[in-house]
Amino acid sequence: MSTPTPRPRATVATIPAYVPGRPPAAREGMTTYKLSSNENPFPPLPGVVEAVARAAEQMNRYPDMGCVALYDALATRLDVAPQQLAAGTGSVAVLYHLLQAYCDPGDEVVFAWRSFEAYPIAASVGGAVAVQVPVTADGRHDLDAMATAVGERTKVVLLCTPNNPTGPALTHGEVAGFLDRVPGHVLVVLDEAYREFVRMDDPLDALALTRQRPNVVVMRTFAKAYGLAGLRVGYLVGSVEVATAVRACSLPFGVSSIAQAAAVASLAAEDELLERVEKIVAERSRVTAALAEQGWQLPEAQGNFVWFPVGDRALELAAAAEEAGIVVRPFAGDGVRVSIGEPEANDRLVEVAGRSVN
Structure with a gap:
């Protein structure tokens, strides 16, 4: 006779797993960037x-x-x-x-x-x-x-x-x-x-x-x-x-x-905060304008990220980005979300996107 064991509620088995943004792996001779978690690229505010x-x-x-x-x-x-x-x-x-x-x-x-x-x-x-x-x-x-x-x-x-x-x-x-x-x-x-x-x-x-x-x-x-x-x-x-x-x-x-x-x-550091937010928004505008010039038709970006609705090509685009030293967040079958990060990281995103646009 088997020994009874504790069982979780039945609904626990149906809970989907949360998938966090993955950090980049170190690359010799290349600075890598994490654009997978919508993080603020700036250090902590003063004080x-x-x-x-x-x-x-x-x-x-x-x-x-x-x-x-x-x-x-x-x-x-x-x-x-x-x-x-x-x-x-x-x-x-x-x-x-x-x-x-x-x-x-x-x-x-x-x-x-x-x-x-x-x-x-x-x-x-x-x-x-x-x-x-x-x-x-x-x-x-x-x-x-x-x-x-x-x-x-x-x-x-x-x-x-x-x-x-x-x-x-x-x-x-x-x-x-x-x-x-x-x-x-x-x-x-x-x-x-x-x-x-x-x-x-x-x-x-x-x-x-x-x-x-x-x-x-x-x-x-x-x-x-x-x-x-x-x-x-x-x-x-x-x-x-x-x-x-x-x-x-x-x-x-x-x-x-x-x-x-x-x-x-x-x-208490709201002035500095707003300055940083404006810089991120400016980078978002620069990136979305460059992507539009390449022919991408993306949803309106109002957060600190952009969305590529590439469907079944999500993993392919994410792999191309990682090869260029930036880690993004793919949602298999739907699309890829990419955070607005440091200007160099954003430049690499534009380069990858330019090679991937249909």
């Missing part, structure tokens, strides 16, 4: 390393579970109450906590696809059902189809804007019109991980929507524009009721003292 060093001197103590200094800094910057905030180890952790707070097993989470890779994982972990609505041919959210997909079991809708990995962003008018079609008991999450890079007419004012509609929340992160990807800190802004529910599900002491100190220091 951040010093703040981290001071916080590290107290690493024998638990972090502030209430994130008081971080919440106070964010509340001042965003003109919200501290009670409307919920922080976590990256905005993806905040999403996990939110779905834990609002979804029972079998409830539905609606989102565009392809979109952020963690969405179906987060839904499955909590036993929810992921409802994927295909993006349009130009990589945009199909808001009409998403509104139609909202049903009796829908508890949460996720809007990723700009959309990772395809790039386009939603306008304020588009989102406001969509919200008019969503029942008030359905929570709508506006995932703005790349908001600082948006340059378009009628940009989304997500915080204004949270003030007008209690079923709307905003997720943001310090990983991208602020360059704190290695420290893992993100946050949610919403009604006091939603933030309280998310905090109740959060991992105790999840956001480290070092991460909190770095985030507060980064918020």
Whole structure:
């Protein structure tokens, strides 16, 4: 007779694996670049390393579970109450906590696809059902189809804007019109991980929507524009009721003292941040213009990355990029996402793309 062994929940077997951006291998005589994770190519902002060093001197103590200094800094910057905030180890952790707070097993989470890779994982972990609505041919959210997909079991809708990995962003008018079609008991999450890079007419004012509609929340992160990807800190802004529910599900002491100190220091260095963001946006414009001249027809890039919708050629394009010393992020069968990095890395991307265009 076989000995019984512990078995995980049946849904665990259905959870898709998260595939991180792969770092480049060292190449003799060649500087290699990682363009696979949408990281900020600049070093930490002024004052951040010093703040981290001071916080590290107290690493024998638990972090502030209430994130008081971080919440106070964010509340001042965003003109919200501290009670409307919920922080976590990256905005993806905040999403996990939110779905834990609002979804029972079998409830539905609606989102565009392809979109952020963690969405179906987060839904499955909590036993929810992921409802994927295909993006349009130009990589945009199909808001009409998403509104139609909202049903009796829908508890949460996720809007990723700009959309990772395809790039386009939603306008304020588009989102406001969509919200008019969503029942008030359905929570709508506006995932703005790349908001600082948006340059378009009628940009989304997500915080204004949270003030007008209690079923709307905003997720943001310090990983991208602020360059704190290695420290893992993100946050949610919403009604006091939603933030309280998310905090109740959060991992105790999840956001480290070092991460909190770095985030507060980064918020204080906004002028330098904006200068760096403008340089990245300028590089994005240079790269997309060069790609358009080569004949590429790519989705509108509003994040710090570009998307090549090459379908079955994704792995081929990724291999060609790696041969040139840049590692990109292929999504087999769909396309390739490439972060905007150092100018030399971007130049190599343009060269590879020029040899790969149809």
